[in-house]
Amino acid sequence: MLVAFAAAATNAQTVNVGGSIGNGTVARGGSARGVVTLNIPGGLHVNSNRPNSEYAIPTSVRLTATGGRVSAPTYPRGKNKRFQFSNGTINIYEGRVTIPFTVRVPANFRGNTVTVRAAVRYQACTDEVCYPPRTQNITLTARVR
Known part of the structure; x- marks a missing residue:
């Protein structure tokens, strides 16, 4: 029973982190423009x-990039x-939060893919x-054309 409660508590604090780079390609x-997305559960x-x-x-x-340069993220305003x-008051995020950034690919880049790790x-x-703080690592990729 205690194990089930601990698992439920861990799942209750989980924020779904994802993202994308443009439409999947970069010239x-x-x-x-890329985004990191936080989907924060109700409650x-x-x-x-x-x-x-x-x-x-x-x-x-x-953010770190392979095959390009990545800007600093632009954080949205929270809610007090x-x-x-x-x-x-504490300034917070709730619901769905998008944190944009820009990735640039040099004209002389010879690879086929740019990768951004967040x-x-x-x-x-x-x-x-x-709950204790958490770090989630994600990898975003886009095809270079």
């Missing part, structure tokens, strides 16, 4: 990248919300408790 010498929120609290762990996306456990760190919380 050689060109650029494409949960994650702290934004600027949560307004020294104790809240911010959401962060670390007050919780019983905090003195002030390490997404977040802390999922309910209105009453925060």
